[in-house]
Amino acid sequence: MNFLAPFALVLAGAAAVPLVLHLLRRRTGEKVDFPAMRYLLRAEREHSRQLKLRNLALMMLRVCAVLALALAAARPIGRLAGTSHAPTAIAIVLDNSLSTSVVINGAPVLARLKDAARGAIGRANASDRLWLVTADSRVVGGGAGAVRAALDRTEPLAGAGDLRAAVARAAQLVRGGGLPSRQIAVLTDGQATSWSSAVPLDGVAATVFAPALAPPRNRSVVSALAEPPHWTPRGAVRATTTATDSVTFRVALGARAAARGIVAPGEDIVVRLAPSERGWISGAVELEPDELRGDDVRWFAVHVGSAPGVVAEPGAGAFARTAVDALAQEGRVSRGNDIAIAGAESARRPGVFFAPSDPVQLGAANRALERAGIPWKFGPSRSGPAPVTGTGLSGVSALRWYAIEPRGAQEQGSIDTVAKVGSDPWAVAGDGYVLVASPLTTEGTDLPLRASWVPWLGSAIADHLAGDAGAITEAAPGASIARPAWARDLEEPDGTRRPVLESRLEAPSRAGVYFWLRGTQRAGALVVNPEVNESDLTRLPIAQLRARFSGAEVAATDDAGRWTASAFSLSGRRALDGAFIALVLLLLAAEAVVTRAIAPKAD
Numbered sequence: 001m002n003f004l005a006p007f008a009l010v011l012a013g014a015a016a017v018p019l020v021l022h023l024l025r026r027r028t029g030e031k032v033d034f035p036a037m038r039y040l041l042r043a044e045r046e047h048s049r050q051l052k053l054r055n056l057a058l059m060m061l062r063v064c065a066v067l068a069l070a071l072a073a074a075r076p077i078g079r080l081a082g083t084s085h086a087p088t089a090i091a092i093v094l095d096n097s098l099s100t101s102v103v104i105n106g107a108p109v110l111a112r113l114k115d116a117a118r119g120a121i122g123r124a125n126a127s128d129r130l131w132l133v134t135a136d137s138r139v140v141g142g143g144a145g146a147v148r149a150a151l152d153r154t155e156p157l158a159g160a161g162d163l164r165a166a167v168a169r170a171a172q173l174v175r176g177g178g179l180p181s182r183q184i185a186v187l188t189d190g191q192a193t194s195w196s197s198a199v200p201l202d203g204v205a206a207t208v209f210a211p212a213l214a215p216p217r218n219r220s221v222v223s224a225l226a227e228p229p230h231w232t233p234r235g236a237v238r239a240t241t242t243a244t245d246s247v248t249f250r251v252a253l254g255a256r257a258a259a260r261g262i263v264a265p266g267e268d269i270v271v272r273l274a275p276s277e278r279g280w281i282s283g284a285v286e287l288e289p290d291e292l293r294g295d296d297v298r299w300f301a302v303h304v305g306s307a308p309g310v311v312a313e314p315g316a317g318a319f320a321r322t323a324v325d326a327l328a329q330e331g332r333v334s335r336g337n338d339i340a341i342a343g344a345e346s347a348r349r350p351g352v353f354f355a356p357s358d359p360v361q362l363g364a365a366n367r368a369l370e371r372a373g374i375p376w377k378f379g380p381s382r383s384g385p386a387p388v389t390g391t392g393l394s395g396v397s398a399l400r401w402y403a404i405e406p407r408g409a410q411e412q413g414s415i416d417t418v419a420k421v422g423s424d425p426w427a428v429a430g431d432g433y434v435l436v437a438s439p440l441t442t443e444g445t446d447l448p449l450r451a452s453w454v455p456w457l458g459s460a461i462a463d464h465l466a467g468d469a470g471a472i473t474e475a476a477p478g479a480s481i482a483r484p485a486w487a488r489d490l491e492e493p494d495g496t497r498r499p500v501l502e503s504r505l506e507a508p509s510r511a512g513v514y515f516w517l518r519g520t521q522r523a524g525a526l527v528v529n530p531e532v533n534e535s536d537l538t539r540l541p542i543a544q545l546r547a548r549f550s551g552a553e554v555a556a557t558d559d560a561g562r563w564t565a566s567a568f569s570l571s572g573r574r575a576l577d578g579a580f581i582a583l584v585l586l587l588l589a590a591e592a593v594v595t596r597a598i599a600p601k602a603d
Contacts, residue, residue, distance in 0.1 A: 065588055069581075087127035088568045089177025091170035092117055092147070094154060095163055095188035097135045098534040101156035102189075102292040104213045110156055112211050113187040116560040120185055120567035121148050128568065129177045133170045135161025136478050136509065141173070158294060158511040159477035159530040163194050167549075171202045183207065185567050190540045193533040201552035208556040209563035210545055215537035219243040220295035222532045224285040226302035229472050230462040233278070233304050234331050239269040239285040242535060250286045253277070253302075274331060278304050280470075280522040282493070282513035294511075295535045301472050301513045301525035308466045309336015315343045316354070317440050319448035326454045332462070339465050341457070343439070347372045349432035350465045352457065355402050357439035362402070370407065374433050379403035382437075388426050390419025392456045393447070400444045401437040404428055418460070429464040470516065470524030475507035476531045484524055487516040 094117060100110040117132075124130055124144040131141040132150050136157055140150035167184065174182040182204050188194070190210035224239040237251055237259075244265050251259040251271050259271040269285060280303050287296045310333040312320035320341040327333040340351035344365035347353045349372050356365045359381065366377045380403050388396040398421045418434065419427040427436045438444035447453050475481050483500055490500045493512040507528050508514060516524040540548070546556035557563050 065591065086181040087125075087129075087179050088181040088183055089129045089174040089179040090120075090124075090183045090185055090568060091131040091133055091173045092120065092151075093133045093163070093166050093170050093184060093186045093188075094151070095135050095161075095186075095191075095194070096154050096156050097161045097163070097189075097191070097194060098157055098159055098294045098530050099191045099194070099292070099537060100189045101294055102215065102218070102537060104216060104291065108156070109189045109211065109213060110154075112213075112560070113189070113209070114151055114154065116209055116563055117151055117185075117187055118148060119560070119564035121151070123564070123568050129174075129179060131170065131173050133166050133173070135163050135166055137162065137166050137169050139169065139173065156294065157477060158509060158528070160194060160534050161478065163188065164197070164199050167199050167201070167206075171204045174204055175202070181568075183568065185209075185563075187563075188545075189213075190542070190545050191534075191536070192538045192540050193536050195540055195545060195548045197548075199549050201549055201554070203552050205553040206549055206555075207563060207566045208545060208549065208554065209560060210539070210542060210556070210558055211560065212542070212558035213539075215539060216291045217244065218292050218295070218535055218537050219247060219287060219290055220292070220532075220535035221285050221287060221298035222535065224283075224298040224300045224529075226283065226300050228459040228462045229301075230303045230305065230466055231273075231275075232307050232332050232458075232462045232466050234272070234274040235302065235304075235462075236270055236272045237283065237285065237300065237302075239298065241269070241287060243287070248288050252284045252286065254281050254283075258283075275304055278306065280515055280525055282515075282525075292535070292537070295530055297511070298529050299511060299513050299527050301515075301527050303470070303525075305462075305466050307331060307334040308461065309334050309338035310461065311335070311337050311340055313340055313342035313346055315346055316341050317357075319440055319453070323448075323454045323457050327458050327461075330458075332458050339461060344369055344378070344435065347374060347433075349373065351432075352434045352436070352460055352465070354436045354440040355438055355444065357441050357444065369435070372433070374435065375407045375430070376404055376428060376435055377407050378437070379405040382421075382424075384421070386421045388419050388421050388445070388447075390427065392452050392459055393419055394452065396445065396447045396450055396452065398426060398438050398445050399442075400439070401426060404435065404437050418464075427460075429460070432465065434460045434464050470518075470522075472525045472527060474527050474529070477507055477509045477511065477528055479507045480504055481507050481526070484516055486518055487524065489517040490526070491515040491517055491522065 094113060096110055100113065101108050121130065121144050129141070130144060130147045131139055132147045133139050134154055140147060167186065170184045174184065184201065184204050184206040186206055186208040188208070188210050220242050222240050222242055224237065227236045227238050241247065241263060243263065246262050246264050248260070248262050249269055250257055251269070253273065253275050254277060258273050258275070261269070263269050275281065280301060283300045283302060285298050285300070289296055310324050310327065312324045324333065324341060328335055338350070340348055342351055342353055343356050344353040345356050345361045345368050347368040355378060356362055362378055369377060382401050382403060384399050385397040388398050401421060404425045416429045417425045418429050421437070425437065427434060440448060442449065447456070473481060482504055483502065488499060488501065489497045491497050492508070492514055497517065507526065511528050511530060514526040514528065515522040516526065542556050542558050546554055555566055
């Protein structure tokens with residue numbers, strides 16, 4: 001047994017008062033016999049033993065009443081059956097991740113979790129301390145009314161949140177609550193991906209509720225990308241779904257629908273577009289709605305610019321001219337002198353430059369690169385064949401190439417490697433240039449013989465040379481992201497702008513496309529989408545879910561009524577002050593009965 005107010009035990013000293021009064025009643029003095037008193041003395045001798053026992057009982061009742069009153073004032077708690085509970089610090093961890101928004105049997109899972117939480121909050125009394133901790137570790141504390149109001153306002157997140165961190169936060173709160181009874185009450189849909197590893201409770205008992213609901217079959221968009229991310233002005237949208245049957249889709253660019261269609265299971269959605277808009281545009285790939293609406297839409301961003309003027313310099317060779325002609329026919333480039341495709345010996349920015357085919361020209365190439373302000377030079381010759389690794393270069397080999405070396409040690413920090421051969425750079429890019437280590441000949445590389453040659457060249461131009469369009473950052477809701485050094489404002493999907501001054505910040509909690517602003521112009525994009533794992537609705541059996549928690553007593557159930565009943569009473573410790581007050585009343589009643597029995601009866 002523990003006491004919440006042990007200082008009140010000093011009141012137990014008042015138990016000496018009845019004892020002192022009892023002793024004072026024993027009168028001493030000279031005895032004088034009167035004839036009229038003989039009958040009374042005879043009666044007293046006859047009932048003396050009975051009177052002494054009653055007086056002793058009266059004293060004991062009064063002493064016990066005072067002791068019981070002192071114990072009640074000390075607010076004891078202990079294990080005792082009953083409906084009351086000890087003052088408890090309890091943190092309710094509510095799983096409001098995206099997966100809890102799935103509709104099963106006509107209602108979202110989150111609504112069932114909130115109903116059970118309301119039942120637990122209804123059992124709280126004024127001496128308890130309550131907190132509500134959601135999956136994104138947001139905390140609301142206070143009385144039952146404040147926590148209930150916060151519960152009513154809670155909506156599903158756009159992503160997974162972090163339930164492990166939420167439980168850790170709840171344990172921290174209850175340990176600092178200042179009450180001996182502590183409890184974490186967890187309500188979750190039991191999604192396997194959310195509880196994939198052990199969750200330490202740090203010595204705080206927990207009770208877990210996960211409703212026994214079979215998840216529906218779910219389809220989702222798990223990826224949506226603009227290819228390339230910078231269109232000039234043509235490009236494609238590629239998306240992947242988890243649909244197990246044919247499903248209709250819609251591709252939106254900005255505020256309008258750009259394409260519609262039907263995709264079969266296992267197929268990618270590929271839509272080629274040439275929008276009339278220019279600049280940064282938000283886009284989305286949507287499926288027809290199912291029971292989990294939050295993952296039926298996936299967002300992407302694309303920068304659309306005018307087709308740059310590109311020229312293949314005479315020394316670049318036939319492969320370069322053919323590729324430029326093909327890109328011009330597709331509308332991805334125009335004929336002009338804005339960007340050059342050339343050998344490095346005639347380098348001028350902006351352009352795509354290849355190593356010289358004649359080793360004699362190596363010195364001239366390095367001097368031209370230096371004059372153009374390109375911070376790289378060609379080093380020793382290498383020979384292969386050796387596979388080239390890089391986006392869009394699958395199956396490409398380097399047959400002859402030069403080591404690409406930074407010009408000066410200070411350039412090491414600015415390396416932007418587009419492709420590698422082994423562990424060495426094969427293609428590097430920077431401000432206004434793309435430099436390739438092999439000559440654009442069949443003796444140098446088989447790239448111009450591959451089907452990927454023209455698309456790769458088009459992507460290199462769009463991504464690195466078609467203006468300073470900025471980058472696209474992908475993030476899950478609530479993830480920590482870095483702010484671009486030049487950005488001071490973020491444009492939200494509804495067009496409002498908010499200042500962003502911190503070097504790192506949390507990604508917005510709402511999925512969508514946000515734009516980094518350079519001054520008043522869009523200069524990059526932040527794309528927020530839910531984690532792919534949230535689309536996997538597989539549930540853990542209740543026994544496995546219970547096994548995920550360690551470090552304290554854990555009770556887990558799929559019955560909402562049993563879980564609600566376990567709130568505030570998992571440890572079995574209850575407030576005993578009411579029991580002692582009842583004992584005081586009982587002792588006083590017995591004292592009254594004994595007092596009446598002792599009192600002389602009127603003749």
